[in-house]
Amino acid sequence: MKLSAEASEGALVVRLGEARLDAAIAIQFKDRMREILLQPSPRVVLDLSGVDFLDSSGLGAIVSVMKGLSPGRKLELRGLTPNVEKVFRLTRMDSVFAIQPSAHQGGLRDAG
Amino acid sequence: MLAEQAQVRTSESDPRRKVGRDIFHSRFSAEPHAVRGALRASVARFARQISPEEAGALELVLAEVLNNIVEHSYAGGSDGVISLSIVRDLSGLSCAVSDDGIPLPEGCLAPPCLPSAAVATAQLPEGGFGWYLIHDLTQDLGYRRDGGQNLLAFRLPIGVPESR
Numbered sequence: 001m002k003l004s005a006e007a008s009e010g011a012l013v014v015r016l017g018e019a020r021l022d023a024a025i026a027i028q029f030k031d032r033m034r035e036i037l038l039q040p041s042p043r044v045v046l047d048l049s050g051v052d053f054l055d056s057s058g059l060g061a062i063v064s065v066m067k068g069l070s071p072g073r074k075l076e077l078r079g080l081t082p083n084v085e086k087v088f089r090l091t092r093m094d095s096v097f098a099i100q101p102s103a104h105q106g107g108l109r110d111a112g
Numbered sequence: 113m114l115a116e117q118a119q120v121r122t123s124e125s126d127p128r129r130k131v132g133r134d135i136f137h138s139r140f141s142a143e144p145h146a147v148r149g150a151l152r153a154s155v156a157r158f159a160r161q162i163s164p165e166e167a168g169a170l171e172l173v174l175a176e177v178l179n180n181i182v183e184h185s186y187a188g189g190s191d192g193v194i195s196l197s198i199v200r201d202l203s204g205l206s207c208a209v210s211d212d213g214i215p216l217p218e219g220c221l222a223p224p225c226l227p228s229a230a231v232a233t234a235q236l237p238e239g240g241f242g243w244y245l246i247h248d249l250t251q252d253l254g255y256r257r258d259g260g261q262n263l264l265a266f267r268l269p270i271g272v273p274e275s276r
Contacts, residue, residue, distance in 0.1 A: 020148070022144075022148070022175060022179075023144050023175070023179040023182070023183070024144035024145055024147070024148055053168075053171060053175075055172060055175040055176060055179065055242075056176055056179075056239070056241035056242040056245060057179060059241055060237075060238040060241065061238075063236050063237070063238045064238045066233065066236070067233055067234060067236055067238070082164075082165065082168065083165075083168035083171075083172070086165075086169075086172075087172065087245070090244075090245060090248055090249075091226060091227075091229075091244065091245070092226060092229045093229060095229050095230075096229050096233075096236060
């Protein structure tokens with residue numbers, strides 16, 4: 001699984017280099033994220049701009065990663081593609097995460 | 113049955129004539145990477161008739177249904193087979209999925225409540241989204257246990273000629 005992390009702008013930015021975050025890799029994703037998050041950083045940004053498909057297993061894995069963060073650490077999401085954004089919206093998990101607006105969404109985030 | 117449907121005769125003036133009787137059928141192992149392959153093939157099959165957003169909905173619904181079969185009906189066993197059929201007609205894409213695993217528990221077909229997001233982080237749900245998404249994105253969801261098989265059918269109101 002392609003998962004890279006680097007410190008940037010005071011945050012740990014984790015980039016998932018997989019086109020799909022789905023049932024086939026959800027468990028592996030959780031395990032790798034746990035290892036990466038051993039690096040101390042109060043802010044964690046998960047960059048999903050390379051992901052064009054997310055299913056409920058992938059969503060559950062992201063929720064699990066957030067729940068595993070120690071108190072005081074935050075998980076922010078960045079670069080949600082339309083299909084991925086839709087899954088967050090339909091399940092109302094968009095209200096749980098800090099989601100940085102994507103270029104394609106422009107000012108239409110509340111339109112749906 | 114699918115073949116019969118494909119040969120329904122229509123008159124010259126019938127708008128149904130304009131709809132290609134597109135059929136997709138695949139049998140594959142109940143295993144995550146085989147599911148990925150079936151998803152890719154089915155979406156590719158209808159890519160020219162549906163929008164990218166509709167393709168996303170189709171792939172999501174199929175993924176949820178197929179993953180449920182892999183994880184629950186066959187409980188992760190390695191030798192299960194899944195059969196997927198999709199027919200495009202006037203009302204959209206009609207999908208039928210069958211497997212030889214354990215029966216679907218009662219309750220999965222009742223419209224589910226979305227797990228609450230308005231809870232403390234530690235109580236956030238990590239599952240329970242799959243059936244919600246299936247119900248939310250499909251119509252006429254039906255299930256039948258027949259001869260040791262699970263048969264699940266549903267329709268996605270996408271790729272309908274009049275609406276495009």
